[in-house]
Amino acid sequence: MNTDILACFPQWANYAPAFKYLCEKGFDVKYLTPPPITRRTLELGSKYSPDYVCVPFKYCLGCYLEVLEMGANCLMQIFGNCRLNFYGELAERILRDMGYEFSFFNMADIDFTSPKSIFEHFRIINPEMTLLHVLPAWRTTYRMIEMIDEFEDYLRRNVGFEANEGELDGVYREFLKKCEDVPSGKALKKLYKEYRERLHSVKTTKPDRTVKVGMIGDFYTAQEPFSNYFMEREFARFGMEIFRSMNVSNTLVHNRYKDRLHYGKKYAKYYIGGTSNFSVAEALEFANAGVDGIIQVKSFGCTPEVDAIPILQNISRDYNIPILHFSFDSQTGEAGIKTRLEAFYDMVEARKHKDEKQ
Amino acid sequence: MKVGIPRALLYYKNEKFWTTFFDTLGIEYIIGPETTKEIIARGTHLSVDETCLPTKILLGQVDWLIGRCDYVFLPRVEFAYGYGMCTKFLAQTDLVANVFRGRDVKLLFYNIGNKKLLTERKAVRRMGKYLGLKSANVKYAYDVAKQAQQYYEVFRAETQEKTLRETDKIKVLVVAHAYNIGDAYIGRPILRALAGLGVEPIIAEYADARQCIGASKEVTRTMPWAYNRHLMGAIQLMKDKVDGVVLLTTFPCGPDSMVNELIVREYKQLPIITLTIDAQDATAGIETRLESFVDIINFKREGAQ
Numbered sequence: 001m002n003t004d005i006l007a008c009f010p011q012w013a014n015y016a017p018a019f020k021y022l023c024e025k026g027f028d029v030k031y032l033t034p035p036p037i038t039r040r041t042l043e044l045g046s047k048y049s050p051d052y053v054c055v056p057f058k059y060c061l062g063c064y065l066e067v068l069e070m071g072a073n074c075l076m077q078i079f080g081n082c083r084l085n086f087y088g089e090l091a092e093r094i095l096r097d098m099g100y101e102f103s104f105f106n107m108a109d110i111d112f113t114s115p116k117s118i119f120e121h122f123r124i125i126n127p128e129m130t131l132l133h134v135l136p137a138w139r140t141t142y143r144m145i146e147m148i149d150e151f152e153d154y155l156r157r158n159v160g161f162e163a164n165e166g167e168l169d170g171v172y173r174e175f176l177k178k179c180e181d182v183p184s185g186k187a188l189k190k191l192y193k194e195y196r197e198r199l200h201s202v203k204t205t206k207p208d209r210t211v212k213v214g215m216i217g218d219f220y221t222a223q224e225p226f227s228n229y230f231m232e233r234e235f236a237r238f239g240m241e242i243f244r245s246m247n248v249s250n251t252l253v254h255n256r257y258k259d260r261l262h263y264g265k266k267y268a269k270y271y272i273g274g275t276s277n278f279s280v281a282e283a284l285e286f287a288n289a290g291v292d293g294i295i296q297v298k299s300f301g302c303t304p305e306v307d308a309i310p311i312l313q314n315i316s317r318d319y320n321i322p323i324l325h326f327s328f329d330s331q332t333g334e335a336g337i338k339t340r341l342e343a344f345y346d347m348v349e350a351r352k353h354k355d356e357k358q
Numbered sequence: 359m360k361v362g363i364p365r366a367l368l369y370y371k372n373e374k375f376w377t378t379f380f381d382t383l384g385i386e387y388i389i390g391p392e393t394t395k396e397i398i399a400r401g402t403h404l405s406v407d408e409t410c411l412p413t414k415i416l417l418g419q420v421d422w423l424i425g426r427c428d429y430v431f432l433p434r435v436e437f438a439y440g441y442g443m444c445t446k447f448l449a450q451t452d453l454v455a456n457v458f459r460g461r462d463v464k465l466l467f468y469n470i471g472n473k474k475l476l477t478e479r480k481a482v483r484r485m486g487k488y489l490g491l492k493s494a495n496v497k498y499a500y501d502v503a504k505q506a507q508q509y510y511e512v513f514r515a516e517t518q519e520k521t522l523r524e525t526d527k528i529k530v531l532v533v534a535h536a537y538n539i540g541d542a543y544i545g546r547p548i549l550r551a552l553a554g555l556g557v558e559p560i561i562a563e564y565a566d567a568r569q570c571i572g573a574s575k576e577v578t579r580t581m582p583w584a585y586n587r588h589l590m591g592a593i594q595l596m597k598d599k600v601d602g603v604v605l606l607t608t609f610p611c612g613p614d615s616m617v618n619e620l621i622v623r624e625y626k627q628l629p630i631i632t633l634t635i636d637a638q639d640a641t642a643g644i645e646t647r648l649e650s651f652v653d654i655i656n657f658k659r660e661g662a663q
Contacts, residue, residue: 050619052610082445085582086616093623108580268452270434270469273445301408303612307449309406310456327408 002126005029005103008072010063011037013223014152015248017179018144025184026137027126032072033180034063037226041066046330048094054083055299055330056220059227061091068100074125078252079108080219082274082304140185142253147192149249151175154199156244160236161210163203171198209356211348214286215244216279217297218305221328222246228297228328229337238345243291245282251275267311274304280311287319293348294321300329322347359489361466362427364419365390367412367450368435370540371585374510376431379482379503383495388427390419392542397422402637404457411544411608411637412537413446413453420454420463429466430454433481437473439571441584444613514564522599527558528655531596533589533621534606535614536563544635548606551645555652560600562592570595577624583613590617593625602629602655604648609636629655 007027009019011034023031035041037059045062064075075095077088088106095102105124111117123129151172159168175195182188213235221227222244235242250256256278261271264281271277283294296312298305309325316323324344326337363369363376369389380387391397393415401418409417423430434451435443451467466489468481479500486496522529530552532539539545539561552559570591574581577594581587593603605621607614622630631651633644 050615053615053619054612057616079580081442083612083616085442086580086613089578089580090616090620093620097623106580108582267456268449269455270448270452270471271436272449272452276445276449301610301612301615303410304445304449306406306408307445307453310453314456314459 001028001030002128003030005074005126006032006072007074007076007105007125008032008034008064008067009076010034010060011041011224012220013225013247014148014176015145017176017182018141018148020180021144021182022137022141023125025140026134027122027129028133029074029126032067032070034067035070037063037224042330048098052301054302055227055328056218056224057083057087057091058330059220059224060087061094064091064095068095068102073102074105075102076105076125077107079106079110080274082302084219084274136185140188143185144179144182144188145248145253147188148176148179149247151195151199152247153244156232156236156242158202158204158206159233160239160241161204161206163205167202168199168204171195171202175199210241211239211293211345211352212241212243212291213348214282214291214294215242215297216246216282216286216294217326218279218299218302219246219251219275221297221299221302223248227299228326229332229334231295231297231326231337231341234338234341235345238341240345243286245285246275246278251278267314268308272304272307274302276304276308279305279308280315283312283315283323287315287321291321292352293344294323295326295344296323297326297328300327322351359385359429360427361385361387361429361431362423363387363389363431364416364423365392366416366419367537368433368447370536372507375503375507378506379499382499382502383486383491385489387431388423390422393418394543398543398637408610410446410611411635412535412541412611413450414637415541415543416450417454417457420458424458424461424463429464431466433467434469434471436469436471437477438470438584439567439587440473441571441587442582443585444583446612511564511567515566518560518564521558522560522596525558527556528602528652528659529558529560529600530652530655531560531562531593531600531603532606533562533593533603535585535589535611538606538608538635539563544608545606548604548633548644548648551648552604552652555649557652559604560596562589562596565592565595578620581617581620583617586613586617590621593621593628597625597628600628601659602631602651604651605630605632607632607634609634629658 007023007029016033020031020033023029041062042058044065045058049058049061077091079085085108088108092104103124110121155168155172162168178191182191215222225232232242260277260281264277264284268277268280286294312323361380397418398414400421401414404417404421405414420430432451432454435447451465455465468485470477470481482500483493483496486493534545549559567588570588573594574587574591577590605618607618618632
């Protein structure tokens, strides 16, 4: 293993163990698990980013600055279909102007039609990497991401009804901790089986009929708990069941783009940028499945999601389902969000009560 | 049959192309009015607050056109010059269809959904088929219209180059998207203000697109937006010929929010001013800022002599 290189991907939901596995077992470099996002990350990021860029960029830049202080020297960024495509280059430029030295692996830079370009770019991470290690590690990483997403799904639906508060979360944290130094794919499978059983055996008191809420939103804000002010936790406190299919399994691992585009065809005929088609199709799917309310979270000025709002409003009208739109800025206050959530919960519950009476 | 063309977004990019195309085919058309306060108020009322100003203008224009024409013409463009576009151009047909759903609006559009060379021609032919026109006529009209647009662009670029060479006034490069610089509410007051200060405004948008996109490759590798590459390349080509740069953007423009940062970091030797315009106060206060900007350039010039 090349111990000179300390790679790091910006903090993003709970996927750090997966990236760690890929870097350490695949690319043979050390991986620095980024610290969880705090107020300081956001302040650092906002200080050096352009004024009205979308908030995820500020989180990423803040995270880069924090990990550079901790000694990381190989940063990474993925690509996307909106401003995300330009994140890497601009962040690299800002950091270099500040005088930091590091190597930068930017997926937006890769020409995916040419295998040579792909190979050469991956060699930025480790010049001595071998495909013999990368390919099997890649597979295990995907499996790990699927497991994380499966557990999170289970957690979202049950965490509000557990008998002893905090038990599910405790077990899940333990699983993530163990994932960080899992040696191989086989060990991971064993770990998965063990913790799946433990999660399912945690005692919950779930009533037959619960208030169900679907969550949609842009790629980063929907997934990173800090950036949506721990909204899922807040919901669990109200005793709600949360559904969300925006995660890495459904976007990067199994690309469901075509399927989603087709599903929302009645409302959005074409690809409308970013992950908006996912939002539209998911809102439609939730509406068809009969959830009690939908919440859209997005960062301020996220261009694709803003375009999706009129479409979502039409869905709301057609299916008679309330949709709450949340827009997060770097300055959003927590109190305002709580009040709006409470009002939304009251409204959804009152509607449900009325429906049951009839 | 009467086609309505909203005076917003892509209209400013394809003005001659669209009008010549419909003229050649003998289709009657009506173009939306110049942007006024009322149109912006109408657009703001119809859209989410976070929508960018040009999209608000688009919605206001479509609102004005409804009832005055049979079809609203609104193409969807995903790629230009081999690069992507801002998501607004991807979403505009779906956006308009959803916003005006209850109001019986028929959309006429063509869709450029891939990078291939003849996509535009094919898309236009499909649109002709939808209207029940003869495909030979459509093809002819397309060729004529495309040529008109090209001549117009070449003429524009050459005239500007001539001014750039011959004038001895202060030259300021105005960097703004076509739909901002051509707009009566956003861009033209700025150009008027610059001319009033005795400055020769050079418009980045008028520079030759292909040359500019080639030049932009020297500066950036991964910038995904074709129109921003065009503007960036224009600065790269003219950086030694102009005295200052005005970055004119609307609030909250997605691509510009990032690209302007790169421009400011890249061209440190040039005096640069960033003007952001939103739906509320338009150009108020901007004249004072421009005045002091021109003063700074003057001082710099005198210092160099």
